[in-house]
Amino acid sequence: MTVNTLHWIDGDTPNSGFCRMVEQTLLPTEFVELDVKTVPAMVDAIWRLAVRGAPAIGVAAGYGMLLGVQGQEGRDREDLMGFLRETAATLAKARPTAVNLFWALDRMVARAQADFDAGADSTALVAGQFEEAKAIHSEDADQCREMGRLGADLIQDGWTILTHCNAGALATGGMGTALAPMYTAHEQGKKIAVYADETRPLLQGARLTTWELMQAGIDVTLITDNMAAQVMKEGRIDAVIVGSDRIARNGDVCNKIGTYGVAVLAKHHGIPFYVVAPRSTIDVEVASGDEIPIEERPDYEITEGYGKRTAPEGAKVYAPAFDVTPAALVTAIVTEAGVVHAPDTEKILAVMAR
Ligand code: MRU
Secondary structure, three states, X not given: OXXXXXXXXXXXXXXXXXXXXXXXXXXXXXXXXEEEOOHHHHHHHHHHOOOOOHHHHHHHHHHHHHHHHOOOOOOOHHHHHHHHHHHHHHHHOOOOOOHHHHHHHXXXXXXXXXXHHOOOOHHHHHHHHHHHHHHHHHHHHHHHHHXXXXXXXXXXXXXXXXXXXXXXXXXXXXXXXXXXXXXXXXXXXXXXXXXXXXXXXXXXXXXXXXXXXXXXXXXXXXXXXXXXXXXXXXXXXXEEEEOOOEEEOOOOEEEEOOHHHHHHHHHHXXXXXXXXXXXXXXXXXXXXXXXXXXXXXXOHHHHOHHHOOOOXXXXXXXXXXEEEEOHHHOOEEEEOOEEEEOOOHHHHHHHHHO
């Protein structure tokens, strides 16, 4: 899979440049790249879902910090540290659920603190931020490959897999999370097919997953979310594979709204339910899924999605963007550091310690 979801374009001077990203709100009808050059523009891009998917949001957060710090070398170093923390706090407001956003911002601030403690001047502090943001991106790409390799071992030749939302290259700085094992299995010559849930209301499955898999030459069939039960009952699905925005310490998995329903259906039909996510998506600070903040999106994304009004003016709407699948419904979580079967707190802490 070759789509380059986001990357840093270096400027003419050291520690300068901007972030170029695929404007995902326009896919699949238009492939347009967006140049993001300021911190408010990055917050807006994340909130609008121009860049989306937990790992890609983490990479974007690192680049957002660079947009903030570049040109700040002239500041006093104490002052620069304060400015950096403020920039991180601004970026942290973009979206609440995907923990990769906060993970990446914490990592950027921790790098600055370590450089500061080692006596770095402001120029070196800014240079350190550039190194760290680029490392977050390249490590994400490596982790996707590794999850692809480990996850592909779970996929049998001839399998048909159901996925929800988009957890592919468009959602990461690499080849994807949930889609990575499918790409790898396909490369290995296994014959696989995919059913992609449309993923109401913002249609990441229809617009993005279907587009990505068709580009890669993988057999993909689009269904609306409410067709999943029937498709499973007809015996068409061998496994469900999804990504995640935040995994709690006990193995509860938060992902795009509708995932929980798919997991319940998979359990009923005896179909394995796999989650593929890097350890940067595991939040050991939250004991269970109940503590994960669930983003609520504006009502117009449901009542006037993509330009057509589909509900009466003034209709009352509730629009949670994510839900939580209890660990008991999860067959295994595939991370870059290993596969956690039947996840629980002990196993999650063990994979985090690797
Ligand atoms: O609202 P989105 O499109 O950012 O939601 C994305 C998802 O729910 C993905 O499944 C998740 O982030 C995993 S992406 C590798």
